[in-house]
Amino acid sequence: MKLLLWDIDGTLLDTGGAGMKALREGWEEAFPEVSAITAFPPLDLAGSTDAGLARLLFDHYQIPWSDQGFARLLETYHLRLEAGLRSQPGRVLPGVADLLARLGGSSHFAQGLLTGNTRTGAATKTRHLGLEGHFAFGAYGDDHHDRNALGPIAIGRAEQITGHRFEAHRVYVIGDTPRDIACARACGAVAIAVATGRHTRGELEACFPDWLFDDLADGAAFVAALHAE
Numbered sequence: 569m570k571l572l573l574w575d576i577d578g579t580l581l582d583t584g585g586a587g588m589k590a591l592r593e594g595w596e597e598a599f600p601e602v603s604a605i606t607a608f609p610p611l612d613l614a615g616s617t618d619a620g621l622a623r624l625l626f627d628h629y630q631i632p633w634s635d636q637g638f639a640r641l642l643e644t645y646h647l648r649l650e651a652g653l654r655s656q657p658g659r660v661l662p663g664v665a666d667l668l669a670r671l672g673g674s675s676h677f678a679q680g681l682l683t684g685n686t687r688t689g690a691a692t693k694t695r696h697l698g699l700e701g702h703f704a705f706g707a708y709g710d711d712h713h714d715r716n717a718l719g720p721i722a723i724g725r726a727e728q729i730t731g732h733r734f735e736a737h738r739v740y741v742i743g744d745t746p747r748d749i750a751c752a753r754a755c756g757a758v759a760i761a762v763a764t765g766r767h768t769r770g771e772l773e774a775c776f777p778d779w780l781f782d783d784l785a786d787g788a789a790f791v792a793a794l795h796a797e
């Protein structure tokens with residue numbers, strides 16, 4: 569059995585900026601005093617973890633990090649995200665729904681999430697677009713601020729739930745950014761890059777993924793790549 573670990577934003581779906589909007593609004597609601605004085609900074613969300621972004625925000629606003637403060641931010645962020653997606657849910661990227669169903673129907677593959685989103689944020693985004701049923705486990709952006717630490721967490725949870733042991737070369741990390749490729753390398757997994765996010769094919773190519781797709785519209789080609797390894 570092979571293990572597929574999916575990134576969410578730019579790989580499975582596109583929320584059309586709802587995540588960034590919810591983070592900004594959630595921050596301003598959680599920390600109105602500092603937000604009135606200092607402007608919200610430009611953030612690079614692609615491939616980041618929510619805990620990593622929170623750390624950047626705490627630094628930017630010169631607030632000492634605390635788990636309590638982080639929890640306060642997540643509470644307002646999750647509410648804003650839920651509301652934002654209710655009015656504008658975004659879209660599933662081409663081929664994704666068919667591919668997940670196809671792989672999920674095969675006894676050769678187990679599928680989970682490896683995402684910078686929090687567990688709640690990941691559930692909210694996938695649920696709003698009807699993709700929530702495909703993933704029984706995952707590693708999330710509130711498990712660790714460093715994306716490279718999420719691979720072993722995801723593999724451990726996959727092994728616990730499926731009862732299978734997954735050697736690194738049978739694990740596939742699928743994502744749309746150089747950070748997803750680095751994350752695959754960090755745990756010895758196969759890196760599959762897909763150019764449906766903000767990064768171009770050329771930018772991803774420069775990071776030497778094992779496989780690179782323009783999008784996931786050609787499910788047969790994707791499955792062939794999985795069987796080729």
Ligand SMILES: [Mg+2]
Binds near residue numbers: 576745
């Ligand atoms: Mg992504």
